[in-house]
Amino acid sequence: VxxxxxxxxxxxxxxxxxxxxxxxxxxxxxxxxxxxxxxxxxxxxxxxxxxxxxxxxxxxxxxxxxxxxxxxxxxxxxxxxxxxxxxxxxxxxxxxxxxxxxxxxxxxxxxxxxxxxxxxxxxxxxxxxxxxxxxxxxxxxxxxxxxxxxRTLALRVERSQTNALYLAHKLRLDPALTRVRFPGLPDDPGHQRAADQLNGFGSIISIELADVAAAEALVAAVRVWLPATSLGGVESLIERRRRQSGEPVTVPEALVRLSVGIENPEDLWADLEQALAPLRPAERSTR
Ligand SMILES: Cc1ncc(COP(=O)(O)O)c(C=O)c1O
Missing domain, CATH: 3.40.640.10 (Type I PLP-dependent aspartate aminotransferase-like (Major domain))
Structure with a gap:
């Protein structure tokens, strides 16, 4: 199973x-x-x-x-x-x-x-x-x-989790996104379970955009986030998962996975912000 x-x-x-x-x-x-x-x-x-x-x-x-x-x-x-x-x-x-x-x-x-x-x-x-x-x-x-x-696992996990929580709260308010998946958000379906059974909410956030073009545009526009497939390292990584052929088809096409690293959270947000801005519905409709 x-x-x-x-x-x-x-x-x-x-x-x-x-x-x-x-x-x-x-x-x-x-x-x-x-x-x-x-x-x-x-x-x-x-x-x-x-x-x-x-x-x-x-x-x-x-x-x-x-x-x-x-x-x-x-x-x-x-x-x-x-x-x-x-x-x-x-x-x-x-x-x-x-x-x-x-x-x-x-x-x-x-x-x-x-x-x-x-x-x-x-x-x-x-x-x-x-x-x-x-x-x-x-x-x-x-x-x-x-x-x-x-040797630095505890410090890295603490920092990346704090960064992820900070970013998830910012992302959930962003009109360019249709959904933010992160167990640390109080309205996430897994929040209560994670709060009860886990000692933290992790450092991975999955976000969904309007369509594949918007998801690809986000990945192409970031500068601090690195487009790469792995996760869990000191550098923050970003990837549209369905670009990998092995990914289950029930994973939304426009889902982008963020592996949050240990950089300055303001730098991480500023980079996402500038990349998301042109993808917000008001911006897209005036183009
Ligand atoms: C949950 C999980 N398990 C296992 C692996 C396999 O990792 P490795 O690159 O070490 O083969 C990955 C890689 O992404 C993963 O995300």
Missing amino acids: MPRHAYAGSLSLAGDEASRGRFTMLTVDVADTDQVLATLAGADLLWLESPTNPMLEVADLLTIISAAKAAGVTVVVDNTFNTPLVCRPLELGADVVLHSVTKYLAGHSDVVLGALVTSNTELRSRLLRHRTLHGAIAGPFEVWLALRGL
């Missing part, structure tokens, strides 16, 4: 394996707890991501993980967006936590690395054996870069 929205690579990998007949894959809206619970009977593995990439849907991790464990389902949580400072899924009962270390943990967009974390020693041995035999062994330089990054 996979989230209908998640990191596109996870969905594609699972989809490829499912189409080769290795397993049956069901996708669910992780924010809809009843829907997730209804799929657990007979499931082997539940893969969770919360908030989801890039839709920022928030799952009731506590309820879902408890129910999955009671049903004997192995639970994997991709905790990349949260980092261990914001959510600790092993403590909620998850079997395995996955991090793209490439993102916040290393934090400087200069290393590609991943981590699986488990407190189950038998599972750990199996994962370690798989890793050793299949060759995905971390290089010493990558590990060194990741350890360098980890």
Whole structure:
């Protein structure tokens, strides 16, 4: 059982394996707890991501993980967006936590690395054996870069989350946008859950514009924000997600994902502001 929205690579990998007949894959809206619970009977593995990439849907991790464990389902949580400072899924009962270390943990967009974390020693041995035999062994330089990054994780996460909250409040008032998705906004559908279960609201904001042309124009007009596909680094990144072919078609075409970095928040807002100004309805109709 996979989230209908998640990191596109996870969905594609699972989809490829499912189409080769290795397993049956069901996708669910992780924010809809009843829907997730209804799929657990007979499931082997539940893969969770919360908030989801890039839709920022928030799952009731506590309820879902408890129910999955009671049903004997192995639970994997991709905790990349949260980092261990914001959510600790092993403590909620998850079997395995996955991090793209490439993102916040290393934090400087200069290393590609991943981590699986488990407190189950038998599972750990199996994962370690798989890793050793299949060759995905971390290089010493990558590990060194990741350890360098980890030293400032707390400071970086604190700053990027503060920046994201500041920007989300500005963005929600901007007439160029049709929607702002960010669990830190009080009217976001995931707000209460995130406030109850997470130790912060993260640093990813997804915004929606009127159409693809407006979304592309925004990405082309920013100067401080870098147009790039990764996230979780010190520099702020911006991307229209559907430009990637692997992205689920239920992700709106004009959705732009912002990975908020640790720069001066006024600089970040000023840059977005100048890029959004010509895209506001009043401006567009006079052109
Ligand atoms: C939630 C999530 N998990 C995993 C990954 C995979 O990351 P990596 O680049 O380290 O393969 C990403 C990348 O965007 C992601 O967003």
